[in-house]
Amino acid sequence: MKTTISEVYKHAEKEVKIGAWIANKRSSGKIAFLQFRDGSGFIQGVVVKADVSEDVFQTAKTVTQESSVYVTGVVQKDERSPLGYELLVTGIEVLHHAVDYPITPKEHGTEFLMDNRHLWLRSRRQHAVMKIRNEIIRATYEFFNENGFSKVDPPILTGSAPEGTSELFATKYFDEDAYLSQSGQLYMEAAAMALGKVFSFGPTFRAEKSKTRRHLIEFWMIEPEMAFTEFDENLEVQEQYVAYIVQAVLKNCKLELKTLGRDTEKLEKITAPFPRITYDDAIVFLHEKGFDDIKWGDDFGAPHETAIAESYDKPVFITHYPTSLKPFYMQPDPNRDDVVLCADLIAPEGYGEIIGGSERIHDFELLKQRLEEHNLEMDAYKWYLELRQYGSVPHSGFGLGLERTVAWISGVEHVRESIPFPRLLNRLYP
């Protein structure tokens, strides 16, 4: 019976056939242990010399790391293995003999591993991170579908810059200037006026010269947008959504979290609601913590965010930032116009901002004024302004950075491990 490693539990005590690669092996005179991987998981195969033909035992002894095989064997319960099963091998057919696979079980440096990302993805830890990424994406679609959102796909080639003009990747669109999307938000606002509650999931590009463990040049963002939705309601959706994906990973990725050595107790605490602190109070808090240099109007850096996050065991919303720090489209606080109705969601354990969101300006005149203040080309934003001319409504939305969220939930140090092929300041290969 042909099966996959993740399905062997259905075939206990039976003989199965699996297409697999050799992840690792060790052998002695009488017995060989082969670690098989097939993409769905990892399983240990035991080859006992006395129980198999001379041919099969020779193959087990000579087969190399990352050779591809069809293996047959009897599925046996094994309490000690993380999977709960092992394979008593009865036959091995080598499909391709790999020679000198560069990533050996010994330690390698990061640059070497990044140069070999196309192969590094096969390793147990990287496999686990990609599975968790996949589960977060799956749970994202589930959450928004169950809550009445429609998925809408904004364009990647655009003529406008929602998040400021300094970090754009410019390109030619025949004779016109175009940019790779920084955020689909403006288009999602148009979609929300057509479909009510919408979300997008797609790649975004930032030509940021940042070389930190939180920054990618190309990253994937989930951007929900909701008509007739004000500031507080927006935060409620965010905390429900983030709690939902964390709980989904805890439920469906037990093996992967174990492989990564993730402290799951910390994740179990991630339930709605999340704490909130205003920017004003955050400044006071930081002064108390000894950050003497920071003053009202300054943006927070990673050390500030981490200091704030450390006093909570859940993600924390920092709300009401100074207007001057945020993009042109954010709705001012009705009680004071030096701050906006926005929130950044800061993940625990030093992973930084995973969500940026806000209520949007829905007044035509105010939005026009802001576009002027930000020196944005009115022609490119004509359509965006028109959304405020025909049945404008209070509306809000947010963007969750997938890679930072994957890094946090997986407990990996750097976002470069939470995307299959990271685009970094000095890296376009592989």
Ligand code: 4AD
């Ligand atoms: O805070 P940002 O810039 O917000 C927006 O783009 C809004 N237009 C979203 C919206 O309201 N629809 O980005 C949102 C999130 C950040 O919180 C962060 O998680 C992630 O995107 N992000 C990055 N992730 C990796 N590398 C980068 N260079 C990132 N820049 C932002």
Ligand code: MG
């Ligand atoms: Mg932000």
